[in-house]
Amino acid sequence: MVDLTRALTAVPARKWNPNYVAVTAPLGAVIVASIIFATFVGLYGFDPLKVFTFIVEGGFGSGFAWQDTLSRAAPLILVGLAVAIPAQAGMVIIGGEGAIVLGGLAAAVITLPFMGAPPLPMQLLMILAGCIVGAIWFGLVGLLRQWRGLNETITGLLLAYIGLAIFNQLVEGVLRDPASLDKPSTHPIGASYMLPTIPGTYIHIGLVIATGMALIAFVVIRFTKWGFALRVVGGSERVARMIGLRVNRWIIGAAAAGGAMAGLAGAIEVAAVQGTANSSLHVGYGFSGILVAFLSRHYPLAVIPVSILIGGVQASGSLLQRRLGLPDATVLVYQGIIFVCVLLGDAMVRKLSDSGRS
Numbered sequence: 001m002v003d004l005t006r007a008l009t010a011v012p013a014r015k016w017n018p019n020y021v022a023v024t025a026p027l028g029a030v031i032v033a034s035i036i037f038a039t040f041v042g043l044y045g046f047d048p049l050k051v052f053t054f055i056v057e058g059g060f061g062s063g064f065a066w067q068d069t070l071s072r073a074a075p076l077i078l079v080g081l082a083v084a085i086p087a088q089a090g091m092v093i094i095g096g097e098g099a100i101v102l103g104g105l106a107a108a109v110i111t112l113p114f115m116g117a118p119p120l121p122m123q124l125l126m127i128l129a130g131c132i133v134g135a136i137w138f139g140l141v142g143l144l145r146q147w148r149g150l151n152e153t154i155t156g157l158l159l160a161y162i163g164l165a166i167f168n169q170l171v172e173g174v175l176r177d178p179a180s181l182d183k184p185s186t187h188p189i190g191a192s193y194m195l196p197t198i199p200g201t202y203i204h205i206g207l208v209i210a211t212g213m214a215l216i217a218f219v220v221i222r223f224t225k226w227g228f229a230l231r232v233v234g235g236s237e238r239v240a241r242m243i244g245l246r247v248n249r250w251i252i253g254a255a256a257a258g259g260a261m262a263g264l265a266g267a268i269e270v271a272a273v274q275g276t277a278n279s280s281l282h283v284g285y286g287f288s289g290i291l292v293a294f295l296s297r298h299y300p301l302a303v304i305p306v307s308i309l310i311g312g313v314q315a316s317g318s319l320l321q322r323r324l325g326l327p328d329a330t331v332l333v334y335q336g337i338i339f340v341c342v343l344l345g346d347a348m349v350r351k352l353s354d355s356g357r358s
Contacts (some may be wrong), residue, residue: 094286171185206272222317262289
């Protein structure tokens, strides 16, 4: 067997440090998307300048707005990591919504047999349960990719819908709290088990946890031999096998790590926001996380500011509705346009890069 450390230092992995293209391509995509969105709202008779002014004001215009934005950024960071970590191994997994709701469901029910136990062990148990369930769910995607050759993007998307169906079946069935009449929910976890907020704010501690996970992911991927090996696998499975890496384990492990982040997002939503598992868990964080990961070019540290940006855009939806009468979903249209422009920008960059080599 080839020595791992020596082999990895001799194999060119995918470049980590972002160059100017990694910064200008997403920025250009956002600018183009903003122009398209401005044209769109202008055609409907609204002043684009006012729309963008209220987007900035609703997301970042006051202390209250900032707190709302940062609270929304916490799950976005984790779901962005759920896409960005498997991407280091060359996978595009976009089924975060299923892992979120199942992770949240696991967190909601795991404490029920232990009601009355001290809060800290139960909070840790909820977080662990969410991570494990999310890891298993995404691990299936990696397993099916390596075992049966199924495309991980399609598999992840289909499993997301299966996960949502399982969640709805359980929440509206055997796990339903009889007291939840209008909105089927599980039994509440209890106020003592809710995660605390950051002192002086109403931002829950999940933001700190999510930021910590992004920092850990950055350090592991950037500075350890495991992260280097993961990027070698993502660069070329053939080369990875030649130097003795167990590619199947790395692929499945990367998928499971991403799933753990999505499951953690669901667990935090239950333990810090909802207090129970219900339909409020699937509000689109899983799909917004895809945009976060692609805008950040799958760099764990870049996921943090991008999540704050997208969280601010989402937080402005209610202000647009109150001030201009625009539907709350207007910001989702804006996000969708950004995502399409990001994909088109990536395609153009790849084409130009290939032309330059030839």
